[in-house]
Amino acid sequence: MLNSLRNIVQEVNAARDLQSALNIIVARIKAAMQTQVCSVYLRNGQHQYVLMATDGLNPKAVGKVSLKVQEGLVGRVVSREEPLNLEHAETHPSYQYFPETGEERFSSFLGVPIIHHREVLGVLVVQQVERRRFDEGDEAFLVTLSAQLAGVIAHAEATGVVVAVAQGKGEAKFVGTSGCAGVAIGEAVVISPPADLNSVPYQVVSDIEGETAFFYRCLGAVRDDIRRMGDELKSRLSKEEQALFDAYLAMLDDASLGGEVIERIHQGVCAPYAWAEVILEHERNFSSMNDAYLRDRAADVRDLGRRVLSYLQESAQMCRVYPDDTILVGEELTASMLGEVPAEKLVGLVSVEGSRNSHVAILARAMDIPTVMGAIDLPYTKLDQRKLIVDGYNGIVFADPSKPLKAQYKAIFKEEQALQKDLETLKDKPCETTDGHRLSLWVNTGLMADVMRSLERGAEGVGLYRTEVPFLLRDRFPGEAEQTKIYREQLAAFAPKSVTMRTLDVGGDKALPYFPINEANPFLGWRGLRVTLDHPEIFLVQVRAMLKASEGLDNLRIMLPMVTNIPELEAANALILRAFNEVMEEGHRVVFPPVGVMVEVPALVYQAREFAARADFLSVGSNDLTQYLLAVDRNNARVADLYQSLHPAVLRALILIVEGAHAEQVDVSICGEMAGDPGAAVLLMAMGFDVLSMSATSLPKVKSVLRAISKVQAEALLDEVLKLNTAEDIEAALNDRLQTMGIKRLYRPNV
Structure with a gap:
């Protein structure tokens, strides 16, 4: 069954359109399960489930038979969102007879829902004449297949919509x-990404001859590369191993892969897309073969495919023209x-x-x-x-x-x-509530381009300078002199306002190409301060550069990311003191900067006071703190709806952090994305945060909302939402109360 599952999914993935995919599904499932009927019903725009493909029922019924939710056996599968397995279908109270299908002969019925993102896209049905209940193995096979095909069908549906739009059938x-x-x-x-066969964009071409010539040039370049590699390795390879290079050259021949690509180019398809389609088809064919030797050839086809594609893409990239209104999609x-x-x-x-x-x-x-x-x-x-x-x-x-x-x-x-023009008038006005409470609004930066935008919008300091950005933009670790120059520009641009520089924060979803960190669970692995404490040579160079850059400006603050326990803080402080002494010994005259801790790990929520007693400031990284509190990968689109910064647990954790910091008379800021949400900013102010740090874009919007409310009103609103049990209820209450006060929180159109 595993082979059957793999082969069906591979064939469906290779289908050119939704209808082809559905026809493959019903034919292959019918054969694999040895039943007399397999059909698939899909939801349409009117929330009805239409017979879209069948192998065994009357094909003329396709597109004509439709059922509402709870109507017929198919509708019952939809409403219950679980399989329905019947020995004698026509005796079931939900049974509905459709004469055009010719299904009256079939007694046994097994239907399973096709569910994608909690929505029932359709129903897979198998039937047979013999009165018997399908066994557990049959049911398990169909449920497993349905789960695997759900995403494929959703994607095929979406592609079909785009094709329909191209034919002038709407948006x-x-x-x-x-x-x-x-x-x-x-x-x-x-x-x-370069040489990714699965993500080559579809483009049409009008100059068929030019595209064909372009393809042949790239093919020729790869042939030359393969011959050169073969010659270089000739003395080190056996005759059997050398034969691989001959096989590659044979595959590139006009009568083989090259010929298939030319056919598609003549149909008006661009060379990179045509090549990727042909290679993927051959790779799937080899992968589905029973012979192990032939199955292994799929890797050879894929390798060859990437080599040619890299040439095709490199040439195309050089000719790429970006329109004035570019929307980048990937x-x-x-x-x-x-x-x-x-x-x-x-x-x-x-x-x-x-x-x-x-x-x-x-x-x-x-x-x-x-x-x-x-x-x-x-x-x-x-x-x-x-x-x-x-x-x-x-x-x-x-x-x-x-x-x-x-x-x-x-x-x-x-x-x-x-x-935006209206908000620009707030630039020189303080962030002060209607009852006189003053709150500092700082910015998060990483690029020099951020600096001008931040100053233009009235930033009072930098709550987070992402020092990893210069590291990410290079192909090696930047040296001490390079870092000093970069940091000096940031510090000088904002002087005398404070600039909080976070020490190198890599790992998780931030990988340096020249310092790869490969882990099964990177977000719970080697990242942030854990990396730099293990590599003091990196940490010391960076801190020395920060200190030298601050000479004469004295507006530096250093912040430590991903701290988990007090010994880590003590070890980092010892290294910072060592770097300071070294810089002073070199003759520089710098002021020892405040050193703070980023609160991102839930453990720190419950030790906030202990950390505040040993640090000059605390700063909440709400992005990671929310991720860890809710056990939700913030980069995973499939669980994006579970990532809720207004979750009651997150709000309560933030209150504990503020209370712990203030108990030691230490300032506490928040530099995660939550600070840039005007509504959330109202709650953060009410909690007692001393500084909110956000993107320069968000600053005017946050300031306009905070200037329109009193601290007393904000505290009453916080008390109200803390009694609620879900993020959705808190969001709704927040919007409702602010709207009642005449404050527009969400700059969101109704479409």
């Missing part, structure tokens, strides 16, 4: 999560991908993977680029050069939007610009 809508608020209207540029966007697009042309981002708290989303907010994350059903490879609307408020992407929808979003965009 397509895809839902993810908000990464950065705002609206972008522009043209999709699909970007994929499976998993990275900071380096953003850097490839001229800043003035990048208007929006869409990432299939990741969530609101992924680092690319945090970077997007710093750059104020409307972003949608976690659009996991988005058939992104089909969107290149298509018109898109990115609704960063609601986490929605529209492909080929209609004129009325475009007009609606253009109006929202104009309203945004007007609102």
Whole structure:
């Protein structure tokens, strides 16, 4: 059965469209289970379940038979969201007869739901004439297959919608999560990792001869590479091993893979996509073979495929033109991908993977680029050069939007610009509540581009400077002199305002290409201070650079990430003192900076007072603290809805931290993304946080809300929401109360 499962899923993945996939499903399941009927029903736009494919019932009934939820046996499977296994189907009270199907002959019935993201997409049904209950093995097989096919069917449906849009049949809508608020209207540029056969964007070409010549040039370059490698290794390989290079050259022949690609190019498909399609088909064919030797050849096909694709992509990349309204789309966007697009042309981002708290989303907010994350059903490879609307408020992407929808979003965009102008008037005004409570608003930075934007928007200091950014942008560790120069620019730009520099925070979802950390569970592994304490040579160089950069400015604060226990803090303090003494011995005159602890690990919530007694300040990293408290990977789109910064447990933990810090007369700030949410900022102020640190983009919005409320009102609101049991209830209560006060918390249009 395992082989059957694998082969069915592979065939379905290779299908060109949804209907082909469904036809494969019913034929293969019928054969594998040796039944007389297999059918699949899928949900349509009216929440009815339509017979979409069958092998065994009357094929003329396809597309004509539909059932509502709870209607018939299929409707019962939908409403109960579990399998229905009947020996004598026609005696069941929910049985409904459809004469056009010809199913009256079949007594035994087994139906299982196809569930994707808690929604029933459809129902898989097998039937047979003989009156018998399908056994547990049959049921288990169909349930397992249904679970594996659910995502494939959802993706095929989404791809079908995009194809339909291309044929002028309306607009397509895809839902993810908000990464950065705002609206972008522009043209999709699909970007994929180098030599990734599964993520090559679909593009049409009109110059068939030019594309064919381009393909042959790349093929020739790979042939030359293979011959050269064969010659270089000739003396070290046996004749059998040398034969592999001959096999590669044979596969590239016009009569083999090359010929198949040329056929597709002549149909108007670009060379990289045509090549990837052909290679993936051959790889699947080899992988499904019973012979072990032939099965292993799939790896050879894949290797060859990547070699040619890298040439095709490199050449295409050199010719890539970014439109003035570029919306970058990819499976998993990275900071380096953003850097490839001229800043003035990048208007929006869409990432299939990741969530609101992924680092690319945090970077997007710093750059104020409307972003949608976690659009996991988005058939992104089909969107290149298509018109898109990115609704960063609601986490929605529209492909080929209609004129009325475009007009609606253009109006929202104009309203945004007007609102931003109004907020600019707050730049020089203090963040002070209506009853005189003063709160400091600082910014999170990482790039020099953040500095000007932060100062323009009235930042009173830097609550988090991400020192890992210069490390991420290099192909080696930056030296002490390099780091000193970078840090000096940040400190000088904000002087005399404080700049809080976090020591190197890598690991988890932040990997240095030249210092890879491969772990099964990276978020609970070697990251943050754990790495730099194990490598004091890295830590000492960085701290020495920070101290030298602060000479004469004296506005440096050092913050330690991912601290778990007091001995770690003591070890880090000892190294900082050592670095300070070394710098002083070299003749520099620097002031010993305040050293603080980032509260990210839940253990610190319950030792906040003990840490406050040994540190100069505490700063909550709400992104990781929320992740660890709720056991939710903040980069995983599949559990994004469980990542809730307003969860009651998170709010109570934050209160404990403030109480612990203030018991030792130590200031406490919060530098996670929660601080940039205007509504959450009201609750944080009420808890007693001394500083809120956020992206420069969020600062004016937060300031406008806090200036419109009194501290007494905020404290009453906090007392009210702490009595609630769910994040959803807290969110609703917060919005309702602020709206009642005439305060607009969410700059979110109703679409």
